[in-house]
Amino acid sequence: MREHNDVPLHVTTLTLLLAAAERHRAVLTPAKPRLSAAGCALVTWLLALIVVIPYPFYTSYVDLGSLVHGRASGVGLCTVHMADSMQVYMRGIFLFTFVLPLTVTACLQLRISRELRARQQQAAPRQQHVLAVVLREAAHSRDDILPHRYTASSRRSSPRDHAADPRAVDERDTYELQVDLWRERRAHKYLVSMATAFAICLAPLMLLR
Template sequence: MAQKSKEAGQAPIDDRTLEIIHEYILGVSDVDSDLREPHLRPSLVESYKFVIFAFCLQIAVGFVVNAVVFLAILKYKLYKDATFAFVLNNTICDLVKCVFVLPLSVYVLLVQNWVLGECMCSFLPMIQDIPMHVTTLTYTLMAWDRLRFIKKPYRPRLPAFVCCFGTWLSAMCLVLPYPLYIIYIDLGTYVAELDGVGLCIYNLVDNMEEYMRGIFLTMYVAPMCLVSYFYIRTSQELKNCGNSSSVNGGLRTSTGGHISGHRPLRREIKNANASLNSHRDCDDDTVSFPKRPFRLDIFQEKMNQRYLIFTALVYGICLCPIMVLRLARFALVETYDNSGILDMVYTIFVWIAFAPVCITPLIHLIWQLSSSSNVGLRNYFHCGGKNPKHTRDSFEVLDSEMNDSFRKRFNLDKPPVDTRSSSLMDGADGS
């Protein structure tokens, strides 16, 4: 019955109308072309090989370097630190872009007619935007967490994995309105000769411009402003920490610590001594002192800050052209004369927007290598972000007098002494 009604709704079509439909869909009035097969855009016929090579190179490089960063973070358990947990989330997001988003985007950029069906017509913009929104939110949370950490190192860090899950959930919610603004028209329902041919177009009833303007403001302008503000504040805090460290003999203390030049309180010595005998968290040479003063390595933190700022800056600059073009194309009138230029510009801007999938992991690799040559990021964040852990090398944060005093008090340079046998010997001598 449904088949009969469908056939009843179909009407015969003359050659002139079919020619107009071919010209509208393919850009050329070739009635011999099969609209069910993919056809290259006329503006990219001469340059499609270069476009494919550029995107394939981007996919290959991006996948390899992101896989290396992903495996390095897992191997050395760097994800225990909140900063590297956010880096891991961005790495997963970039891998998703390389495996799913980029191949689909290249196909849509090169093919003039829509042959992916009704489902992909509604969900392709969602698939493209979810990783982009996740990356933007991750950079914002990373900058906020770093500001909190630099201001008060003993304050608990943000629950990174909960925040990462929240970024994916928020991104999915942000793209839910897309199906409301996109419509798929099956031409085979109306014309028998066009069975299996469809059009994926914007819904002309609803105004998508308002939605895209909201996405531009909430998922680009506002996050980039927040990231800039957080990193500026963090840089100011590091500058103030460096000034106070030079005044206090190189010691940067946090709340509950003591000022350089003063001896620790007796209760701090007692707690630290108990911690020395009972807690060895990371390895044989790593001990935790709950009440000890804690100093940020200002030089290392400033270097970390430069790399993090650079990654956020690269992402914001690369994303800017495509975000502006997506907003401005609603005001542009596309004609047969300018469609070729718009296609080429849009293709270039898409490639630039996905460039951070290659640049960002390379920056992270250089960051780790440069850090390992100085302090060692793996050792620096080896114990995770729960409580500050201090190795023997970390005693360099104290001045020489305090350093020697602390080592003598806690017998760090000597094996532990059996206090019970000493007491018996003292008693024997006394008797």
């Protein structure tokens, strides 16, 4: 029946909204506790099922075999009575299960984009330090592969002493923050692409109802 086809659509819309809310929490307020995955799944499916409950009251089954004897035996058709109350219900479905969730999702993604852009601008002056750390780690990896004798000079430039250098530690922290920022931006782009593709593909179906 038609309501069975709409449940996955509502679940997907709510899932995108919850994913944007979780990303917003992780980026802007990481100290707050994470959303429960089981709880979110339960809520999305319950809301999706509640939304489609009125469908059976406006749907009737027509047995084509009784109308066309001998030609359509065992064939039926589900029809929807588009009464005034049904039209109001469909408008509510369009607003509260499509427009409103995707609008909130877009607002959350926009705030995340602004925050990541601000962090990128703050980290730009320190990218030279990041490059120095990468080159230093590459040099250490090469020294570990090549055989060398244990001398005073090698002892002074050992990775252990380098790790104890406060400036090197600060540069390594900068490098790790830069990598985390890159990962956050990549995940953000994936979620924005998914939400945009879903909205574009579902918009004609929702508008033609």
